[in-house]
Every structure is written in structure tokens, then in C-alpha cells.
Amino acid sequence: MLDGLTTVLDGRFIGDTVPFSEVRTRPHRHVSRPRLAEVLADLELLDDDSTPAIRSWIDRATSEFAPGFADPARQWLLVLLDGDARARPRCEATLYAYLKSVRPVLKKWELDHGHLREITRSDVHAALRPLTGSRRNSTVHALRSLFRFAKHRGLIFTNPMLGVKAPHLDPAMTPLTADEIGLIEQLAIRPSDRLALALAAEHAARTNTIRNLTLDHLDLPNRRIILVGHNQRLGELTYRAAKSWLDHRRTNWPNSPNPHLFISKRTAHGTAPVSHEYLRFSLGRNGFSIDRIRADRILHEALTVGPDPLHLSMVFNIHHETALRYTTVAEHLLSDELEQPHG
Incomplete structure (x- = not known):
């Protein structure tokens, strides 16, 4: 040494x-x-003069563009990373997703244009025309962010994204309102209803996952639960609801051989899981579902912690493509807020 x-x-x-x-x-x-x-x-x-990996990636990723596109793109990504007076910092996953969306568009534009300021609304519409679904949605939001930044910094004269709208969001992928949450709580009357609601609202459990839960998946003394093979901490709301449901189950069917956590009059003397209809209780008649509540939970996480698909995948044990869809929706909902000045 x-x-x-x-x-x-x-x-x-x-x-x-x-x-x-x-x-x-x-x-x-x-x-x-x-x-x-x-x-x-x-x-x-x-x-410590080392350069963080994300900054090195920004330099490498933008260096492949022509100068008139590389410089605005690099400045944009750095501001997304660090934040400024107009915007809060974004997570690294957002930068990767945004550049992935705009890269093919910028590469196409630089064949006929020398600078980002030359892009017109007709160029934007031509680039978006072949795109559909979530890919179009992601590209619209990424381009909107890029051109809004460029206009604020004086890098372009006019913003060609003005008036360009993203596809409408799927109603099932929008946050529940306070009134809707209140109505759902009123509808969950039975102990089984409250436990199913808690599993969806706290752990983002799917209907099929809830139906097929067994008593062995639940460890009340240690406050743990296994969902789709993922052992996790039992939320407080779910813990209380599970205790109430198990008391109800023991009182009504003390000798039931059914290994499933949820049982009914029809399944108490057998071994089959409860039906989908059993878990719908009054939700379906009022336009709600377990899966809608589950979606609200994941979206709430994305809005609170940040639209990071890797984080969502790890927390909820969901496929990366599913996490990206929630990330796209969260980015859409946060885009206006994140671009506003804050004190």
C-alpha cells in the first residue's frame, strides 16, 4: 500500500x-x-472525477446522431437526469425509455434535415403515422418532452408538437377517484370481500391469484404471504382483513377440508377454489373489478415512486412489458406536472 x-x-x-x-x-x-x-x-x-454510467451512456447514445440533433438530445437528457427550474429529475429508466422512443424518429429526420429546429408538424405526423398503441403513445410523450425542452431553451423557433395528441388512455389504466374508492369500500361488506379488496389494493393481486391462494400461502404470525411464488411482507390492511376472514371461516366451516384460503357454502365441503363470480361480489354491478383495483395500486406506485419499470417489476413481480405499460401511463399523467416550475 x-x-x-x-x-x-x-x-x-x-x-x-x-x-x-x-x-x-x-x-x-x-x-x-x-x-x-x-x-x-x-x-x-x-x-472522484469518475463519470457516472448514465452520463457516459448519454454521451455514447447521442453521439450517433448528426450534430444538429445530437446536441439538443444530449442537453435534453441531461436536464431530465438532473432536473432544473422547470422540471424535477426523472429516473434513469425514463431516460432509457424516452431515447428508445425518439431514436428511430431522429435517425430518420437527420437524413433530410440538418437540425431539430427544421422539423415541422407535418414531419411529426409522418413519423407517427405508422405507429400504433403504446408505441405511438410513448413516442408522442417523448417527442413532446424533447420539443418542449428545446423551445424553452431557444434551440428551436416553434414547437411542432403543439396540438399533437397521444391516444386516449384505457379507462382501466387511470387512477381511481376518491369517490370511486369510497364506493368500493362501501361495497365490500363481507369479510371475504374486504380481504379480496385488500389483496388487490395493497399487493396488486390478480383475481386468479386470489382465487387460488391456499392457507399455506398465508403466514399470519410472521406477517408474510406468498403471491405467485413471491414471498413478501403482508400489508397491514391485508393482515387485519385476513384475521377477520379466518375468524369468519373457522366459525362457519370449522371442519372444511378445502385447502384454499377463500371458501364459500358451495366449496366448503370440497377442495375446489371459489368462482370468479364469488370474488366479484357487488363490484361488477357497479363497474369495478379486482383487476381494476390491482391496476390502480400499480399505477399509484408508479406515480408516487416514479415511473420506473424495473422497480414495478420487482415490487409486484410483473413482466417487464406490463411494467412498461404502467410506466407509459404514469409518464403521461406526470408529464404536465413535471414540466411545470416548482419552488
């Missing part, structure tokens, strides 16, 4: 710091570079 310190400190004045890039690149025979950096940091002699 002394040899390593001697190598990097030789020729420096007292108090001079050593760039981390030099620690990584200069040869130090028989010296651990990570350990050397740690010692220098403890001595307050390390200057």
Missing part, C-alpha cells in the same frame, strides 16, 4: 488531491486499486 501511495503522491504538494481516474489507470504493482482509493478517500486526498 505504501508503494501505491508513493506512486500517486510523488511530485504533489501537501494537500493536493489525486484524481480517481489516475488511481484506476496508473500501474501499482501488488497494490489493490480499490483499497488504494479507499485509503486516499480516508485521508481526504481523493478527487
Whole structure:
């Protein structure tokens, strides 16, 4: 270690710091570079000049564009990463998703144009015409963010995205209102209703998942539950609802051989799961469903924590493509708010 310190400190004045890039690149025979950096940091002699991976990615990803598109795109992504007076920072997953959406469009435009400021509304419509569904939605929101940024920074003269609308959101992928939540709570009267509601609202459990839960999946003493093979902490609302339901179950069917968590008069003496209709209770007649409540839970997470598909995948054990759909919706709902000045 002394040899390593001697190598990097030789020729420096007292108090001079050593760039981390030099620690990584200069040869130090028989010296651990990570350990050397740690010692220098403890001595307050390390200057961490390393570039975070996301910034290196931004430089690499935008360098493939022509200068008139590369410079605006790079500035846009950096502001999305760091935030400014007009916008809060976005998560890294948003940057990846946004550039993935606009990359083919920018590459096509640069064949006939020299700068982003030359793009017209007709160019935008031509680029969006072959796109459908979530891909069109994502591209619209990404382009809207890029051109809004460019207009605020004076990089373009007019914003060609003005008046360009994204496809309407699926009503099942929009947040529940306070009135709707209140009505759902009123409709959940039976102990089984309240537990099904809690599983969807707290754990984003699907109808089929709830139907097929067994008693072995629930560990009340340790407050754990297994959902689709994923062992997780039992939410407080679900814990209370589960205790109430199990008391009700023991009182009404103390000797039931059915291993499923949910049972009814029809299934108590057998081993089959309850029907879909059993879990619908009064929700279906009022335009709601377990899966709509589940969607609201995932969307709430995306709006609260940030539209990060990796986070949603890990928290709810959902496929990445599903997580991306929720991320797209959350980005749409947050786009106006995130672009507004804040104090």
C-alpha cells in the first residue's frame, strides 16, 4: 500500500488531491486499486472525477446522431437526469425509455434535415403515422418532452408538437377517484370481500391469484404471504382483513377440508377454489373489478415512486412489458406536472 501511495503522491504538494481516474489507470504493482482509493478517500486526498454510467451512456447514445440533433438530445437528457427550474429529475429508466422512443424518429429526420429546429408538424405526423398503441403513445410523450425542452431553451423557433395528441388512455389504466374508492369500500361488506379488496389494493393481486391462494400461502404470525411464488411482507390492511376472514371461516366451516384460503357454502365441503363470480361480489354491478383495483395500486406506485419499470417489476413481480405499460401511463399523467416550475 505504501508503494501505491508513493506512486500517486510523488511530485504533489501537501494537500493536493489525486484524481480517481489516475488511481484506476496508473500501474501499482501488488497494490489493490480499490483499497488504494479507499485509503486516499480516508485521508481526504481523493478527487472522484469518475463519470457516472448514465452520463457516459448519454454521451455514447447521442453521439450517433448528426450534430444538429445530437446536441439538443444530449442537453435534453441531461436536464431530465438532473432536473432544473422547470422540471424535477426523472429516473434513469425514463431516460432509457424516452431515447428508445425518439431514436428511430431522429435517425430518420437527420437524413433530410440538418437540425431539430427544421422539423415541422407535418414531419411529426409522418413519423407517427405508422405507429400504433403504446408505441405511438410513448413516442408522442417523448417527442413532446424533447420539443418542449428545446423551445424553452431557444434551440428551436416553434414547437411542432403543439396540438399533437397521444391516444386516449384505457379507462382501466387511470387512477381511481376518491369517490370511486369510497364506493368500493362501501361495497365490500363481507369479510371475504374486504380481504379480496385488500389483496388487490395493497399487493396488486390478480383475481386468479386470489382465487387460488391456499392457507399455506398465508403466514399470519410472521406477517408474510406468498403471491405467485413471491414471498413478501403482508400489508397491514391485508393482515387485519385476513384475521377477520379466518375468524369468519373457522366459525362457519370449522371442519372444511378445502385447502384454499377463500371458501364459500358451495366449496366448503370440497377442495375446489371459489368462482370468479364469488370474488366479484357487488363490484361488477357497479363497474369495478379486482383487476381494476390491482391496476390502480400499480399505477399509484408508479406515480408516487416514479415511473420506473424495473422497480414495478420487482415490487409486484410483473413482466417487464406490463411494467412498461404502467410506466407509459404514469409518464403521461406526470408529464404536465413535471414540466411545470416548482419552488
